[in-house]
Amino acid sequence: MMDDWKVALITIGSILGGVLVSGIISELYLRVNAAKFNVKGKHCYVTGGSQGLGKSIAEDLARQGAHVTIVARREAVLKEALEEIKKHAGDKDQKFAYVCADVASKDDVERAVGEAVKKQGKEIEYAFLSAGVSNPGFFVEQSADVLEQTMKVNYFGTLFSAHAIARRMVKEKIAGGHIVMVSSTLGMFGLIGYAGYCGSKFAVRGLAEALRVELQMHKINVHCYFPGTIFTPGYETENLTKPKITKDIEGADDGLTPEQCARGMFKGLRRGECAITTDPISLLFRCNTRGAMPTNNYVIDTVVAAIGWVAFPPWRWYVDYMVKSFRHEKPKVE
Numbered sequence: 351m352m353d354d355w356k357v358a359l360i361t362i363g364s365i366l367g368g369v370l371v372s373g374i375i376s377e378l379y380l381r382v383n384a385a386k387f388n389v390k391g392k393h394c395y396v397t398g399g400s401q402g403l404g405k406s407i408a409e410d411l412a413r414q415g416a417h418v419t420i421v422a423r424r425e426a427v428l429k430e431a432l433e434e435i436k437k438h439a440g441d442k443d444q445k446f447a448y449v450c451a452d453v454a455s456k457d458d459v460e461r462a463v464g465e466a467v468k469k470q471g472k473e474i475e476y477a478f479l480s481a482g483v484s485n486p487g488f489f490v491e492q493s494a495d496v497l498e499q500t501m502k503v504n505y506f507g508t509l510f511s512a513h514a515i516a517r518r519m520v521k522e523k524i525a526g527g528h529i530v531m532v533s534s535t536l537g538m539f540g541l542i543g544y545a546g547y548c549g550s551k552f553a554v555r556g557l558a559e560a561l562r563v564e565l566q567m568h569k570i571n572v573h574c575y576f577p578g579t580i581f582t583p584g585y586e587t588e589n590l591t592k593p594k595i596t597k598d599i600e601g602a603d604d605g606l607t608p609e610q611c612a613r614g615m616f617k618g619l620r621r622g623e624c625a626i627t628t629d630p631i632s633l634l635f636r637c638n639t640r641g642a643m644p645t646n647n648y649v650i651d652t653v654v655a656a657i658g659w660v661a662f663p664p665w666r667w668y669v670d671y672m673v674k675s676f677r678h679e680k681p682k683v684e
């Protein structure tokens with residue numbers, strides 16, 4: 351008869367060993383199945399590429415040897431950004447272009463995609479859809495116009511761009527292309543002061559999930575990036591109208607520079623990740639809200655999801671308590 355403690359030790363050892371081996375198998379599975387991601391010599395299209403996250407993505411692409419087209423509305427900002435992006439290129443044959451367009455307009459998007467291909471003399475193979483806006487504020491104090499604009503840029507801007515690019519890829523038989531959408535941590539949970547924004551970013555996630563499935567038919571790979579706080583010009587602007595309570599809750603997130611985010615996003619893309627996060631809070635939400643999305647590492651994601659089940663309820667009680675105590679200063683409706 352074996353001692354009880356030996357039986358216990360063997361049992362625990364087997365479980366831990368099993369978890370470790372499964373984790374390694376899961377990691378290998380992810381990497382072996384990863385679609386090739388190499389932007390060198392490819393035409394990369396970046397919306398919102400004139401500042402913030404989009405610009406850092408464009409600079410990183412330049413370093414990786416890509417031909418880059420950036421898209422945004424303000425021409426002066428685009429021009430200046432393009433000069434800076436070019437400086438990161440390692441090869442003098444790399445081409446750089448910009449196109450002025452409002453992604454909220456389907457006609458503009460259609461034209462921008464055509465113009466980008468013309469300027470580069472090359473079909474788009476990689477698209478990074480980073481154009482977005484955030485106008486935080488209390489829901490009942492915001493105008494319906496602001497709420498509508500957020501949806502138009504964040505959701506329809508991403509939808510129209512993905513649609514025009516995917517159609518073009520299929521028509522021109524570009525296999526192996528990648529479309530990367532930018533959602534947010536707020537595309538995975540709702541936060542006071544961000545009602546309009548959250549809806550638009552949840553919508554981007556839904557679009558990415560459905561397109562990931564459907565576009566496999568055409569060998570087009572779809573990914574969704576969920577960044578936390580990024581120190582960008584957009585972040586500075588949104589802080590001007592952001593309610594204090596929102597800032598307080600958001601304060602739990604340390605934030606990253608756009609360069610750090612771009613680097614982390616590319617790391618995820620090369621690893622073959624479909625849903626990408628680059629900070630611990632977003633990781634927790636991604637794993638805990640994964641539904642039927644593919645996991646990155648099944649074992650790690652499952653353990654992180656379990657942490658969420660335990661940690662989210664007390665955190666939510668705390669947030670709800672804060673919001674209710676805020677009632678004495680509640681928003682005014684004119």
Ligand SMILES: NC(=O)C1=CN([C@@H]2O[C@H](COP(=O)(O)OP(=O)(O)OC[C@H]3O[C@@H](n4cnc5c(N)ncnc54)[C@H](OP(=O)(O)O)[C@@H]3O)[C@@H](O)[C@H]2O)C=CC1
Pocket residue numbers: 397398399400401402403404421422423424425427451452453454480481482483484503507532533534535576577578579580581582583584585
């Ligand atoms: N900063 C943050 O904390 C976080 C940001 N995100 C998301 O990351 C993305 C980038 O954000 P960030 O870098 O902070 O944003 P910025 O506001 O700093 O930059 C936004 C970029 O998008 C362009 N843009 C905005 N509206 C339009 C439009 N209608 N048509 C075409 N281009 C447009 C802007 O140029 P122009 O104004 O000239 O058009 C600019 O190039 C967004 O989707 C955002 O929601 C997600 C999580 C956190």
Ligand SMILES: CCCCCCCCCCCCCCCC(=O)[C@@H](N)CO
Pocket residue numbers: 483484534535536577578579580584585588599600601602603631661662665
């Ligand atoms: C135990 C559980 C702890 C959970 C803590 C959660 C704290 C909230 C973090 C909020 C981060 C918001 C990042 C995205 C912001 C964004 O998209 C805008 N800035 C857009 O520009």
